[in-house]
Amino acid sequence: MDVLNNPDLTHSDTQRMENGPLKTYNNLLAEFKKGRMGYAAIAIIGQSCLGSVAVMLLLMHGRPTAVEMFVVFLITIFCMAFNASILAQLKSKIAFNLLILSVVFSCSVIVAYLV
Structure with a gap:
């Protein structure tokens, strides 16, 4: 199940996930893919x-x-x-x-x- 589409999370929880560790992970993964x-x-x-x-x-x-x-x-x-x-x-x-x-x-x- 996708963390960001979890119905139990409020909008602020979702926003915090997008700006916190998940965003860092996605940025590092994108950089790893490029190089x-x-x-x-x-x-x-x-x-x-x-x-x-x-x-x-x-x-x-x-x-x-x-x-x-x-x-x-x-x-x-x-x-x-x-x-x-x-x-x-x-x-x-x-x-x-x-x-x-x-x-x-x-x-x-x-x-x-x-x-």
Whole structure:
């Protein structure tokens, strides 16, 4: 269901969604689509390095347990999913969403193990 066509939202709620995170997301997605080749190359390098830092912090924390190995697996899967979406030339929106997922998850792990 489309967030902006939700009958439960008032006009001001809809306007806030259009001017807030949704507008920012749409602007970033449009920019990613325009410069897909350049942004994809930069994003592959950046999110791979970020994932590597997350795994390094995770493994430096202590002895690897099953939970830590599962988190390492998830970080690897998210990073590789974005890389594969670029190599497979999937739609820009899918690649962009996978990039966001990979970066947010890696940053979450980094913050969790630094605190």
